[in-house]
Amino acid sequence: MARPNLLFVMSDDHASHAISAYTRDSDRPVVNHTPNLDRLADEGMRFDSCFCTNSICTPSRAAVLTGTYNHVNGVTTLDTHMDNRLDTYPKRLQAAGYQTAVFGKWHLGHGALHDPSGFDEWRVLPGQGHYHDPVMLEPAPGGAPGAHTVVERGGYVTDLITDDCLDWLDRRDPDRPFALMCHHKAPHRRWEPSPEHFTLYDDIDIPEPVTLWDDHEGRSEVVRATRMRLLDLDPVTDLKATVPPGLDLEAEIRWRYQRYIKDYLRTVASIDTNVGRLLAYLDEHDLAEHTVVVYTSDQGFFLGDHGWYDKRLMYEESLSMPLLVRYPPMVAPGSVCDDVALNVDFAPTFLELAGLDVPEQVQGTSLVPLLRGVSPDDWQTSMYYRYWMHDDGAHRAPAHYGVRTHRHKLICFYNDPLGQPGARGPGGPVEWELYDLVDDPFEVRNVIDDPAYAQVRTELAAELARLQSAVGDTAFAPGS
Ligand SMILES: [Ca+2]
Incomplete structure (x- = not known):
């Protein structure tokens, strides 16, 4: 060929x-x-x-x-x-x-x-x-x-x-x-x-996402503190308008x-x-x-x-x-x-x-x-993720790493800049999250402390360590 x-x-x-x-x-x-x-x-x-x-x-x-x-x-x-x-x-x-x-x-x-x-x-x-x-x-x-x-x-x-x-x-x-x-x-x-698309969708409402009203309960403190909410968008520069007067919070979020x-x-x-x-x-x-x-x-x-x-x-x-x-x-x-x-x-x-x-x-x-x-028998069934840019001063997303399998996801918010350029925020306590992507596909229930997932948590932590080592990265160590 x-x-x-x-x-x-x-x-x-x-x-x-x-x-x-x-x-x-x-x-x-x-x-x-x-x-x-x-x-x-x-x-x-x-x-x-x-x-x-x-x-x-x-x-x-x-x-x-x-x-x-x-x-x-x-x-x-x-x-x-x-x-x-x-x-x-x-x-x-x-x-x-x-x-x-x-x-x-x-x-x-x-x-x-x-x-x-x-x-x-x-x-x-x-x-x-x-x-x-x-x-x-x-x-x-x-x-x-x-x-x-x-x-x-x-x-x-x-x-x-x-x-x-x-x-x-x-x-x-x-x-x-x-x-x-x-x-x-x-x-x-x-x-x-x-x-040519300025007025596309002018006459309709776009369906809202399933989790638009997620209250972030049960998530890590550093995730709850991120500045990526629709409410954090600048009305004038991002939304090209000013917020109409008289909207309550729910109506404003819908408008945004x-x-x-x-x-x-x-x-x-x-x-x-x-x-x-x-x-x-x-x-x-x-x-x-x-x-x-x-x-x-x-x-x-x-x-x-x-x-x-x-x-x-x-x-x-x-x-x-x-x-x-x-x-x-x-x-x-x-x-x-x-x-x-x-x-x-x-x-x-x-x-x-x-x-x-x-x-x-x-x-x-x-x-x-x-x-x-063809799906080879030994094909990868998990993946390693790492976001390094701890608190950019704007979105305030925390540094973290984690592992995703077909069914589960374990995330470690190690919450430390580790000397990375662009990091502005201070460090903080390590926080973990665990999701069951089959029972909870939209990730709204952090089950890290659910006793029913204790075994899964142990297995995923081992898989995270295995992947991290396999790709040559190292785990967070306080003070490193
Ligand atoms: Ca991009």
């Missing part, structure tokens, strides 16, 4: 429960319709248990590119930018003769040591970038490493990133395979829609949810439209059969779930990544995979699909057997 092309589309903070291919089969409300993303699911595989190993932008992107955990690649927080001398899958594909490019959000740092590397061509947003009329950075022609040309763009960011991808596809050498990374900024805060979710979903609508443009291009140029198309997001997001926005915490809505893969020669249409897949598994998957060896330092596992519809 000829080496396949790779079209990797990654959005930013797009929760799987804002994709109708996911919600149509779940017990969560259907909040939107995403026909082009659903097409990928219908023609390929939907992964239902894909997780990030650290639910925050920069670290997850580094894990995707390198196939290693953040304590290994050094990108533990938003402030620890990726060293572009690290081995990445685009570098290996490029060295093997692939044409490579990245357009859109990079967010792994800029300058000689952090600019994209391993790409024949790139044009990226500075930092988070802007939704409307953004500037973008590209290498200065003939310039020194780290020297940029600033390109002023008129238009909407999701359209522009797609324009750049299509333009590059038009200019590529048709005789060599390509690996194209289309990295959308949307639907990242502050959720600014394209003009609708303001928030509608703009979020409007930016998703633009992603869906633009994924449709990419798929149409592949169809029109006879590329669909031999191109692996991947849609994912760097992590999930709370869509009013538990009364929150944002990510960071190891609860399902934030931990889960959407993952849709279409590759007709290998993947059965409409297939669903519930085996555990991780962001560190992406790089070895792409290397294997390109017929390349996976380097020894890569910690993830190739998903190719799963794509073929």
